[in-house]
Amino acid sequence: MEHLGDRLARLRRFSGLSQEELAAKAGVSVDTVRKLEQRQRHSARLPTLHALASGLGVEVTALIGDPPAVPSNGDPEPPELVALRRAISPPLFAPPPAPESAEELSVPLLRAEISDGWSLYHSANFGELMRVLPGMIADARLVACVGTFPQRANGEAALSKALQLAGHLSIRLGKTDLALSALERATNAAQNSGDPLLAPMVYGSVAWAYQRQDRLQDASGLALHAAEDVERGGITTAASLRVWGGLFMSGATSAARSGDYSESADMMAHAEKEARRIPKLPQPADSRAVSIFSTSSVRIERVRLAVQHERPDEAIQLARGMRVNGQTPPSWRTWLLLDIARAHTDVGDAFGAVKALQTLRRKSPAWMRHHTLAVVIIQDLLAGSVHPPGLNSLAEFVGLRT
Numbered sequence: 264m265e266h267l268g269d270r271l272a273r274l275r276r277f278s279g280l281s282q283e284e285l286a287a288k289a290g291v292s293v294d295t296v297r298k299l300e301q302r303q304r305h306s307a308r309l310p311t312l313h314a315l316a317s318g319l320g321v322e323v324t325a326l327i328g329d330p331p332a333v334p335s336n337g338d339p340e341p342p343e344l345v346a347l348r349r350a351i352s353p354p355l356f357a358p359p360p361a362p363e364s365a366e367e368l369s370v371p372l373l374r375a376e377i378s379d380g381w382s383l384y385h386s387a388n389f390g391e392l393m394r395v396l397p398g399m400i401a402d403a404r405l406v407a408c409v410g411t412f413p414q415r416a417n418g419e420a421a422l423s424k425a426l427q428l429a430g431h432l433s434i435r436l437g438k439t440d441l442a443l444s445a446l447e448r449a450t451n452a453a454q455n456s457g458d459p460l461l462a463p464m465v466y467g468s469v470a471w472a473y474q475r476q477d478r479l480q481d482a483s484g485l486a487l488h489a490a491e492d493v494e495r496g497g498i499t500t501a502a503s504l505r506v507w508g509g510l511f512m513s514g515a516t517s518a519a520r521s522g523d524y525s526e527s528a529d530m531m532a533h534a535e536k537e538a539r540r541i542p543k544l545p546q547p548a549d550s551r552a553v554s555i556f557s558t559s560s561v562r563i564e565r566v567r568l569a570v571q572h573e574r575p576d577e578a579i580q581l582a583r584g585m586r587v588n589g590q591t592p593p594s595w596r597t598w599l600l601l602d603i604a605r606a607h608t609d610v611g612d613a614f615g616a617v618k619a620l621q622t623l624r625r626k627s628p629a630w631m632r633h634h635t636l637a638v639v640i641i642q643d644l645l646a647g648s649v650h651p652p653g654l655n656s657l658a659e660f661v662g663l664r665t
Contacts, residue, residue: 267306267639268299270326274319275300289318305642308571313477313520343393344436350397351429351445353404368406370417373399377424378551384431385592387630392432400425407452416457423452423461424552430468434475442472459496460506463489464554467506470513474520483517486510501544502553508534509554512564519568527568535561550590559588563599570602575609578602597627604640613649616640620657632661 275285275296282300286293291314298304307315312326319325340348376399383392403425407418426449433442446469453461466489473482490510498504511534519527538558547553562585569578582603587596600623607615620640623631631637638661644654645663 266302267326268302268304271296271315272300274321274325278319280319285315285318289314291315291318305646306636306639308573310520310522310572313479317477343390344438346397347393347429347432348441350400351426351433351441351448368402370406370414370421373402373406373421374424374549374552377403377421377428378549380425380428381551384428384435385594387594387597387627389432389435392428396425396429396432400429407455416455419452420456420458420461423449423456423465426452427465427468430465430472434472439472439475443469446472460493460502463493463506463510467509467513467554470510470517474513474517479517479521483514483521486513486517490514499544500547501541502547504537504541504544505554505556508538508556508561511537512556512561516564516568519572524568524572524574528565531561531565531568535565555592555595557588557590559586559591560595563587563591563595563602566599566606567602570605570609573609575606578606579610579615582606593627594630597623597630600626601634601637601640605636608640608643611647613644613647613654614651616644617651617653617657621653624657624660628660637661638663 275282278285280288282296283293286296289296291311295304295307295311296315299307316326376395380392380396380399383389383395400422403418403422405418407415407422409415410418426445430442430445430449433439433445446465449465450462450469453465466485470482470486470489473479473485487510490507493503493507493510496503498507511530515527515530515534518524518530534556535558538556538561541557562581566578566581569575569581582599585599587599600619604616604619604623607613607619620631620637623637641654641658641661641663644650645658
């Protein structure tokens with residue numbers, strides 16, 4: 264696996280910049296650039312990575328490596344990804360499907376399949392999701408074109424959720440432009456569905472894509488504007504509160520990544536307070552297709568932001584004694600364990616870090632094996648003077664020689 268410093272040096276040379284010039288453009292110290300490139304440091308905080316990526320004119324994923332899905336290695340795209348592209352953006356002048364082919368399609372069954380697709384996504388089963396998602400999108404697009412107006416509206420709602428799922432998967436694959444293409448189509452379908460909460464949910468996904476492209480002002484503006492719209496429409500159900508909360512959290516995350524950690528912390532504390540009202544409100548029929556927002560998700564995001572902004576003691580305190588809500592997706596639980604491991608590493612508690620990583624390995628072995636940040640933490644632990652029992656086994660598990 265290529266080291267962060269090697270990627271940084273390669274991208275810097277490709278941009279024709281010296282270490283001093285990159286440091287000036289990014290607003291970081293030359294010492295930071297030098298230590299990363301010389302492998303004296305194995306990782307950097309997310310604000311630093313965003314600054315370096317901005318100075319280089321690349322997305323931050325170009326620095327930290329591919330997400331745990333499909334690597335970008337210059338080879339032709341795999342057939343599954345090509346199929347996903349064709350489903351999101353059908354070829355021009357393709358003949359429309361015959362209306363009678365929709366007769367065997369059931370909107371409730373289609374909704375259930377899409378909900379199962381979200382479960383695959385949150386379990387990081389991206390390969391299986393890539394295989395089944397194009398068919399879901401095609402079926403939803405067909406249902407949205409036939410039948411009575413209410414039937415077409417139900418089809419548009421299903422199409423919106425399928426395309427939103429495609430957008431999330433595309434982000435995980437490192438294809439943010441493809442994600443925005445899917446999410447633009449998801450927005451159009453949501454607006455045709457008659458469901459006032461669908462478009463705001465998609466806007467939250469668009470804001471996430473903007474964050475991945477380091478468009479933090481765009482992300483914050485969109486998320487908070489959409490949150491205000493939901494609030495004006497009235498927050499009377501658990502679904503509406505969860506949509507509002509997901510958007511508000513996105514705005515808080517963008518504020519933190521823009522350098523205003525204090526404002527972000529205040530917003531997150533407010534969001535966590537509001538999340539306590541969710542059990543008291545009418546619940547959605549299927550929570551898997553609604554924005555992820557609960558006291559657990561807010562606390563997990565607060566831990567993550569504290570770690571990213573060099574506040575490991577605060578992160579450990581926030582995570583201490585935390586009970587994770589049963590509706591919290593597996594992917595969020597794995598991120599929490601990874602952030603706890605990072606925080607313990609940063610305060611010099613190698614034993615606490617190894618304990619968190621061992622739990623992560625038991626719960627999500629495939630996710631851990633392919634995740635760049637998990638490997639970086641283990642590299643940092645190996646570089647330290649204290650090697651707790653189990654560290655060498657973790658290193659071998661992720662492919663590091665000990």
